[in-house]
Amino acid sequence: MVQCEKFKAEDFSGHFTIDPEHGFKHSGAIRVNDDRSDAVITAVSRKLPIAADCGYYLRGLVKTNNAVTSHTLIQLNFCSKENQLLKSVTTAPTVSAEWVKMELLVSPQEIPSSAEYMQIHLIPAAGEESATGCSWFDELQLVKYSSIPTQVQLRSDEDDITDSSFFIDSSSSKLPMRDLPVELKDGNCFSAWMPYRDDPAPTLEISWGQNRQCSRVLLLPGSDGTLPEYLDVSIYDTSKLSFTEKKRLPVITEPTSPWSYIELNDLPDTRKIKLYLPAAQKNKLCEMRICVRKKQFENYSGYWIWHTREAEGHIKRVLRKKFTLSAAVEKAYLQGRGDDEVIFYINGQQCHFGEITRYLQSGENILVAEVTNHRYVGGLLAELEILCSDRSIYRVVSDKTWKTAYCPDGPPDYRKLEFDDSSWDHALEIVQPPYGIWGEVAYTMHLGRLPVRLDKEFFPAQVDAGSTLDIAVEMTPEVQLDSPIPVTLKICRNQQTFAVYQLDGGKLLHHAAAGKPIRLTSQIKLSCFYPPGEYDVELNLPFVELSGQPSRQKVFIANPRTSALPVAEIRKDGRQMPQLYINGQKVWNIFYTVPYAAGPAMQTTMIREFHNAGCKVARVWAHMQILDDNSFDFTTIDAQINQVLSDDPDTFIILCFMMDRGIQNDFFRKKYPEEMVVFDDGTMFKKPSLASEKWHSIAGNSIRTMLKHIQRAPYAGRIIGYLPCGGEEGQWLHHWGSNDPKQPGTLSDYSLPMLRYFRSYLQKKYQTDEKLQQAWRDDSVTLQTAAIPSRQARIMPVNGGMFRSPERDQSAIDFGEALSSCINYNIKYYAKIIKEETQGKSLTGFFYGHIADVGDGYIAEQSGYLNQQELLEADDIDFFCGPLEYRWFFRDLGGVSSFDYPTPSMLRSYNKLWIQEDDLRTHLFPREYAYSIRRPEEACAVMAREFAKTLLGGAMMYLHEFGSDQRNWFDDVMILQELAKLQKIGQYAIENDSLAPVSEIAVIASEKVFHYMRQEKRYVFTDQVGTRGFFQRAGVGRIGAPFEEYTVDAFCHDKAMPDYKFYIFLNVYYLTDEERAAIEQKLGRNNATALWFYAPGYHDGYSGNLENVHKNIGINLKTIDVKTGLQMQMLPDNKLLQNHLAPFGMYEEDVLTPVFALDDPAAEPLAILCNSDAVTLARKKRNNVTHYYAAFPQLPPEVLRAMAQQAGVHIYSDKNDAVYVCEDYLAIHTCRDAAERTVHLPQTRYAVMVYPQHAALGSVNTIELKSDVPQTFIYRLKK
Incomplete structure (x- = not known):
């Protein structure tokens, strides 16, 4: 009935290679590179026979190098015996740089009767012959099924x-x-x-x-x-x-x-x-x-629709739907959503949501939606309900029958009924609410409701918070009700839901007879955290029109409860490690997130599960409502906190609020249009500029008012901290428009407030016109007339190379610095307000600084994260947050994990914490960022790895899921059991053991180097040596020894930074003379070893040259005429690592300008460029410091380990496992290689395995373990 055939590389012919590094499960993938503009390059399968009366289902995983000029797809061709093409069927296209599923289904009836065979074509760049691109194909399967019908016959309910x-x-x-x-x-x-x-x-x-x-x-x-x-x-x-x-x-x-x-x-x-x-x-x-x-709730009948599932930005699409009405219109209602903005037209006239009867006519009509998508995945959701004079109800819903195209140039004739859209594409159905990334979308059914009379009032006029109430609802159906209808009671205020109660199990009125009274009773428990005041109590029955007594009643909830703010602070313990204290008690806890997108039912489930697993702190999303300059509403915050504390009254809360998302009715843009973000093409964005003083004043006032409100609220005693959010994604980044800065409308901020801020920044930096003119090489510019550099000036390459030249690009460098200064100003401004209003009792933290995540291409500078030291020294900030790196070699099962910047090591000296956002995709999430995690035990192994990384690395963590698709990623029995075990290990550790660092390796990165680098498109292969430098951390994580991470600024400013034996400088291509001297002094204190990549200290802020490199590391380099093939191999007689034959270095697609090699006979050569005699890895001792130089990053763990060993670093494991160690703990997350492992301790310790099981090993200096699949092991080591 069903047969499945899996395909391997030998089943294909054509122009392709096997890439062992890019496979979905880290095995080989088929790589097809179409680099020709005069032909289409594909891989083609062998001829596959066609079985009679059978259909075929083809599927596979695909990703691209994100440089595809057309799109990638898989095609199934049906051919005759004479090799004539009879029919082609293709998958939906993709340009994603992450693995995506592709599939197509061909029924027996769709296969041409004369077809003799079929072939699979893997096409990296479909479309015109001139299209180019590179793609990987994996997990290819063809499923044959017989014509026996397998369609499920569902019952009506x-x-x-x-x-x-x-x-x-x-x-x-x-x-x-x-x-x-x-x-x-x-x-x-x-x-x-x-x-x-x-x-x-x-x-x-x-x-x-x-x-x-x-x-x-x-x-x-x-x-x-x-x-x-x-x-x-x-x-x-x-x-x-x-x-x-x-x-x-x-x-x-x-x-x-x-x-x-x-x-x-x-x-x-x-x-x-x-x-x-x-x-x-x-x-x-x-x-x-x-x-x-069937779930009984009112919902959209249609789908979110769009033209693609792929993320894109800065586009405008038009979607059209023609429909015919056979009678006159009596009533009509329109509702829907657009991501990000939508304008509707009916028969050429613009209309708004709500009652739109006057726009419709009997006969043909046209509904048009213009949707503007600023970022990520776009979409349209719409429903038009129409009651005709013949009493028929007609619904127009968003589905695949709609036609769509990019918004055409010229007059908007597409709004007219007679416009010909036959050449337009059909829309793609993405998902139906409440599933998918958009979650629940508010919906009201206007027509066709069932009449039920409410006979009596059902709720008392005044109640006490915390009380238990007996509720009785009496009603009479006026028609026969033949299906179960849930009855809910909802307590609201200002249209915000505080609680939802199901009456009598929620499924009532089943087979209720017309005219027969029904009495429903229920007992409900009110939370004790309701702020006192008047509320609405609403009785809700989907599909029902209630008459008689009002279904919405007023109730006053009295609540005399008051509670003082808890005292939450970061203190250093006896080992000088920052720790969280709440009311004087030391707390180490895995926090969890209550996402705003999750509905009440999902939130209740999450809160109960995390509470049972020992989670004591919740990060709660809620948004204040900013109604006008001095008018604010905090009902949303009250409701969200009440929901959390209703289910877990003992939890502590860190309140995370998005300020600009709370702007109501677009009042700020309407009132202050000149204060909005502006892109480089003059387009106004929908958010206030982060440089706007007017917005700072309004937002700051809203925070002060909110904090006063919270301190008066019954729940004040549960709030320990705040996470104010602003900028792109609420993470304090300046907004951007797309991934490609070559496209107009990508860079910001060209607003008047940012111009004022930029000139103020120049005033502080240069002080006089003469100094500015000298720096910019422009005698006409002044501090009062300086303009923001154009998009072209900001992205302009220098002779095709990757470095900027201050002689020409100083204005762009200065503006990049001003962007970061502006972000820092915002963060310090809001942090100070919170500390003042809470008298220093509450924590203040920010999403900030993850340059390893966003430092791919131009976003690093555009984001404004490139002056971190200033915020390290800011007294009003307690913690920073950021996500685990998203690439598979950090995040997937068997990966090494990562911190972003500012790292725990950097924050330690300033008594601050890094709280890791572990948005771990578990087996309850589709493949994408879940990668290969498909089973509960795999999800647990990754969660335990993240726990070990944070606990032993001096950080904290929270589990974060987005609330989309109405699913909690951590809703699994095994995950919750393991989470409870990890919570106990963490609390015991901070109370009884030392978590002090013992690392002998320091990894140093530069954030300011991005000011001196070409501003390139994200996810490309041109001049990506900086990005590959951050990728190098994956190899460092497999050395088999712990390491700590710093920026150059932190390295130079941290007087308490210990001496390390081995320093790895990732992307330090920019150094001032002062920084160079500080590094030389630091390394010389203990005759350390240093590894440098590409162009160490090449730029000093005035010029870039190889003489600067020589001054920094004492090694002479030269420029070589090579741009591609950036792989190296060890010399056979090298004295670092013998028998390492595999080449290593940049990706095969990478193109780099310039490329450097050794020009120093006094240096010891270790490796050469493949197919060349150019030395690309060498070492040289200067002033008793050993300097390694690598022409480009991505050295394998074996090479790094050999360097570390020769530097005197203790190696715990040589199996490429991730190793985390502090004074009293050791943890290992094993790689995918099945092997027995011996872990070597630096001295004899009494070892106890505390995870995954508890087992005393006794006094040992080695630990033996076996791992066939990636697992996490945690040991307590006592002296």
Whole structure:
């Protein structure tokens, strides 16, 4: 019935190579490079026979080098016996630099009858012959299925949620059902699953987002398989957060259907079930479907639609839908959303959401949406409800029948009914709410409601917070109600929901007769954290029109509760390690995030689960509402905090609030348009400029008012800190428009406030016109007339090279410095307000500084993160936050993890904390940033690695999920159990042990070097030696010894910085004379060893030359005429590392100008450029300091380890594992190589394994462990 064929490289011919580094699972991938503008380069499979009466499903994973000039796709060609092409079917295109799933489905009826064979074409750059690009293809599979219908026949009250579910296999070597995620509209997915033969009790767990009543599990056996008569099933008990005892249920088979099924109607609502399959060889499933009872809630009938699933920016699309009405219109309502902005037109007239009857006519109509997408994925969601004079109800919804195109130039004729859109593309259906990245979207059903009379008032006029109420609701249906309708009671204020209560289980009025009264009773418990005042209590029944008594009543909630702010502070312990103290108690806790996008049901689930796992601190997203200059509303904050504390009254909260997102009715732009962000092409952006003094005044006043409000609130005693958010993504970056600075409208900020700030910055830096004129080489410029440099001036390359020249580019360098100065001003300004208003009792932190993450291309300078030392020294700041690096070699299972900047090592001397944002994609997340993590134990191993990295690295962490798709990524029994174990280990460690650093390696990066580098597009292969320098940290993480990280500024300013044996300077291509002297003095104190890359100290702020390099490291270099092929190999007789034969260095696609090599006979050569005699790795001793020079980064761990060993660094493991060590703890996250490992301790210690199990090892100087797959091990080491 179903057969699956996997393809390997030998199945293809054409122009391609096997890339061992780029495979999805870190094995080989097929790499196809179309570098010709006069031909199309593809890889083509062998001829594949076509079976009669069979359909085919082709799928694979694809990523590009992000330099594709057209797009990448997979194509399936059907050909005749005479090799004539009869039909081509293609996947949707992609230009993504991350792995994306591609798929296509061809039914038997779609295959030409004369087709003899088919071939798969891997096309990196489809379109015109001139298109070029490079792409990788992996996990290619072709599934053949017979014509026997496998379409599930759903019952009228069922939904099929298979495509939004995850399948978790306890025993099979491959992912059940889906080696790749499958989202087919017809409900079919074809992967086969079979348990191990020798597994006595294989299980299959199915998990989805929100609690639903599961009605059936449908099973389709393989062509050679059978199913048992009974299967054991257990469900997840949402109250106990564990699975129930197994229940044996019959497998029902019907002769008219190939499907068998298990009835689950008698089981309670759940979001997880487990099937226990007997371990028989013939128990093979080729498909499974999960059916649940239809969820009774008002929702959009259509989809978010767009023309692509890919992220893009700074574009405008038009979407059109023609429809015909057979009668006159009595009422019509329009609602929807656009990402980011939408304007609707009906029959050529602009209209707004709400009642739009006057725009419609009988006969043909046209609905047009103009959608502007500033960043990331765009989309349109729309629904038009129409009541006609013949009493029919007509709905126009956003779906694939809409036509779309980029907004044409010229007059907007497309708004007219008669416009011809036949050449336009059909829209792509992305996802239906509440799923996907947009989550829940407010919706109101205007037409077709069922009439029910509310007979009595249902809520008292005044209640006390914290009280328990007995509620009775009496109503009478006026028509027959034939389906269950949930009844909820919602307490609101200013349209913000504080609590939602389900009455009598939420499923009532089933088969209620017309005219028969119904009485509903329920007992509800009010939170004790409601701020006192008047609230609305609303009775809500979806699809119902309530009459009689008002369904919304006023209630006054009295609450005399007051509580003082807790005292939260960062203190250094006896070992000078910063620690969090709350009310005098030392706390180490894995925080968690309550995302704003999550609805109340999801939030309640998350809060209960994290509370049970020992999480004591929640980072809560909420936004104040800024109504006007001096008018603010904090109801959203009250409601969100009340929701959290209702479910966990003992948790402490760090409040994270986005200021500019709270601007109501666009008042600031309307009132102060000159204060908004402006892009380089003059386009105004929708956000206030970060240089706007007017915005600073309003936002600062809103924060002061908010803090006073919170200190009066009943929940004040639970708030320990604040995370104010501003700028791009709330992370204090200046806004940008796209990934390519060559495109107009990419760079900011060209607003009047930023111009004023820039001139103020120049005044402080240069003080006089004469000094400015000398620096800019412009006699006409003055401090009062200096302009922001143009986009071209900011991105202009120097002779095709990667370095700027101050002689020409000083204005661009100065503006880059001003961007960072502006960010620092904002952060210090708001931090001071918080400290003043809380009398220093509350913590203040910011998202800031992650240059390793955003330092790819021009964003590094554009962001404004390039003056970190100033903020290290700011007294009003307690912590910084930032995410784990997103690339797989840091984040994936077997990866090494990472901190961004400012690192814990930098913050330590300033009594500040780094709190790591671990937005870990678990097995409950589709492949993308989850990479290869597909099982609970894999997610736990990664979570434990992040715990070890932060605890032993002097940081803290919080688990963060986005709240989209109505799913908690950490909603798994095993994850929550392991999280509880890790919490206990962390708290014990800070109370009883020393976490002081013991590293002998320091890694140094420069943020200011980005001012002197070409401002290039992101994710390209041109002059990326800076980005590759940050990638080098992945190799450093596998040396087998701990290391600490600093910036050059921190290195030079931190007087308490210890002496290290081995210093690795990643991207230090810019050094002042003072910095050069400080580094030389520091290294000379203990005759240390240093490794430098590419052009160490090449630029001194005045000019860039190789003489500066010689002054820095004492090695003479020369420029060589090479731009590509930037790989090197060790010399056979080198005295550093023998028998390392594999080449290493930059990526094959990388192009670099200039390239340097050794020109120093006194230096010891170690490696040469491949296919050349140019020395690209060498060492030389100067003043008793050993300097290594590498012409480019990405040295392998083996080479780095050899350097570290010769520098006297103790190596704990030589197996390329990630090793984390502090004074009393050691942790290892093993790599993917299956091997026995010996961990060498520097001295004998009493070792106790504390994770994953607890085991005393005794007094040892070595630890033996075996790891076949990546795992995390944590040991306590006592003297």
